[in-house]
Amino acid sequence: MWAFLHRFASPPHFYRRAGAIAPWLGWICLGLMAAGLYGGLVVAPPDYQQGESYRIIFVHVPSAWMSMFVYVVMAGASAIALIWRIKLAEVIAIESAPVGASFTFLALVTGSLWGKPMWGTYWVWDARLTSELILLFLYFGVMGLYAAIEDRRTAGRAAGLFAIVGVVNIPIIHYSVEWWHTLHQGPTVTKLSAPSIHVSMLVPLLLMAVSFKLFYVTVLLHRARCGVLERGRNAGWVRSLLARTEPE
């Protein structure tokens, strides 16, 4: 197992393997997303309470799940990069940050668009939305730190360390925001969680969740190929790769 991982982690291998896998994952993700959307928008019955507006959960909830999932993957990859000094793990961590930030932004936008019909205002200091907002700041922190430091290697390791510090703080922040929210609970705030899930709603939701995960992996593979290329610009394999494709 370790030998395979080590071989896969070597940039040239990764560059080729990722190039091969990415298109397949892309198509599977598209298929699942189409099925999920069809199931969610057409098949699923309207909710007895919220009518049709609840259909936003098919993008809101998967985005929220993904925003958290990507941060944990980023922190994990950063830990691997810092402890075992694997360049590929550092590239994966750094390239995941923008995708995670996009999912967090989507969770916030869809959350507030869903909040308007339900609570009458676009933004409510609901515990989960507030945690998402803070998570977005943490993402900007990682990306800001990476962009601020000139040397790519130092920048990658510093941003990775902040991702690890962030992942340790997320449960603390989430708990304190939940606690703070119950302290100042508005009288009629209904929970943002999905209404009691009927199977006809659950299936599309899961389909969308899986397709979002595949989307993340596909985009990550593309971005990581770019990162690996940039990182190894004066490495031998990059020279031979480029010389081969653009013959003099």
Added chain:
Amino acid sequence: MTMTESLVDFFRMGGYAFYVWWSYVVVTVVLALNFVLPMLRHRRVRRDLAQELRFADRCDEP
């Protein structure tokens, strides 16, 4: 319910058309950007590196 009526009803989303469709539009746009931008960046990086390589060969830097 004729075809067009059910279609119109589908897009009305029980009066919440604005919120539902706008959130789906935003999701589609952001996901599309996330998919397309790395492609462009990849092409640009390859072009820059290749060009850099060619420049290096031409003035045979040590």
Added chain:
Amino acid sequence: MPQTELHRDRNPLLEAVDLSCSRGHRTLFENLALQVSGGEVVQILGANGSGKTTLLRVLCGLQPPAAGSLRWRGRDMSPGAPEVYAEVQFIGHAGGVKLDLTPRENLDVAIALGGRPTGTTVATALARLGIGKFGRRPVRTLSAGQRQRVALARLLTCASLLWVLDEPFTALDADGVSIVDAMLYEHIRAGGAAIITSHHPVALGRVTPRPVSIDAGA
């Protein structure tokens, strides 16, 4: 340049095996092999920007190399290993001297950080470097050469096997150079070693440093 290896009985103090370093995307040097044994002074020669300072910082473990490995007394040197730091003294360009403190206060802190005082008192160390009477004035009021001497005084007050000095002679006058030359001489006679960098070869009276060029890799 063939490696004229004086075969010591024990392993060399510090050994770098095909070390390579880069700054940003530019590779400074590649597969550089370097061996430093007790009782010798190695002088790293190289043009500006050839990575001399980076090499010194890598040798002291301040900076991880892009590739290659370092061995301290034959054992692999994991970065940040305390047993190595107890033996190494590094004086960089900035010298590590606080301008608002007096030389005495600076040296007291250095001793507390260094961990192994040599018994030479702060006063004698400062006197040895010719700045005995400035001991109680803020370093801010001293000249660049005198500040460099305050930093160098650290070598006398903290025991260490390997001195890593980045351009120690630039701010020093002839008198200062001869003092450092004497210090180096005593240090290597006591079995210590030193790595120094300098733009131009320095006429050292008693010590003949072994030049190592950073480009050729020796």
Added chain:
Amino acid sequence: MNAFIAIVRRDLLLAMRHRAEAANPLLFFVIVVALVPLGLNPRRETLELIAPGVFWIGALLATLLSLERMFRSDFDDGSLELMLISPQPLPLIVLAKILAHWLVTGLPLVLAAPPIALLLGLPTSSLAVLLTTLVLGTPTLSAVGAIGVALTVGLRRGGMLLSLLVLPLYIPVLIFAASAVSAADGLPVTGQLYLLGALAVLSFTLAPLAAAAALRISVS
């Protein structure tokens, strides 16, 4: 152990040599607190409602303002490299820097709290709780801030980025401290104080390790 004391003593000595500069965080804090009634209205009941939050946000910003000084001068004159090269454990040295920073910034905030609380019309009954939250909270601010400073010490204009990194991490302290002070007269506050204590212990043990690793990365 004497390395720890030497670093704390050295930093206090340096702060004394720049006594004027050491007072800046406190003056900043007073001005921020004084601005609020001018911005809103000075009537007692509105002030009382927002006083705890304003107080703690002021403390947060004052600490943030002075964080830069923790490693900046050491980075510039090379003594940071001296610390990294020293055989003494780096987290211990970082803890000494955090303690020194708190003594110069956090302690004055705690001592100046009573008169400033009057400025904001905080009831004297909640003063005791305010002081407890400050004593527990401000060291945590210094410790967590040390991680952010260590990450941005290599940057010339790291100030703005430092606040983006550190403020999200300050949120739990702000929530528990401000709510403890506002619930002080009458409602039980032990829950918040225990949590503040837990945050303090957590940050004293983990922050020096993270900051030490960050320093090694930033200096390399």
